[in-house]
Amino acid sequence: DRLNLKAADVKHNESGIEVNDYLQTSQRHIYAAGDVANRLKFTHTADFTARAVVRNVLMPLPFLRQKVSCAIVPWCTYTDPEVAHVGLGESEARKDDTAYDLFVVPLTELDRAVVESEEAGFAKILTRKGSDQILGATILGPHAGDLLHEFVLAMNAKIGLGKIAAAIHAYPTFAELARKVGDKYNKTRLTPRAKKLFAWLYRRARRG
Incomplete structure (x- = not known):
């Protein structure tokens, strides 16, 4: 007023x-x-x-000039453990009838988390159906607010999970969480035909 x-x-x-x-x-x-x-x-x-x-x-x-969009705005709740999120969540995607694939990596798969006894948590990433384009990311766990920003950058720069998996991440770090999500995406690309091809190439390589 x-x-x-x-x-x-x-x-x-x-x-x-x-x-x-x-x-x-x-x-x-x-x-x-x-x-x-x-x-x-x-x-x-x-x-x-x-x-x-x-x-x-x-x-x-x-x-x-610079456009401003609310589609890629990260937020973090500083509980113990932290909860961080950016982009679409599962409920929003279903409400909008957005077809998606879901990739979940528990912190138990992260050596750094195991060593520090901080395995409670996970990363949950939504991608466009049949694609590695990131639609949203949710992380529950220690340092979630910091870990989220690799996905924020990827969404802004239109970098998919495949390229994240191709980047070397230092070991053992919590940052490996992003690479492990990328690895899960890559495994979905191994169709039965692709697996047969790799098996054939492997046998040929062994025979020299």
């Missing part, structure tokens, strides 16, 4: 100020950032949108 948005003819509703992908309001010379314009009200989203507004004000050329 103190902003007197009605007098400025800036559209808003109960959730906040209406903005486009460039954080412009209904009055294109007025921008909004932070909790007043974000569906997800986190400190990191407020900071991100503020940076985007500065860039968009200073860079008027369309190809230099």
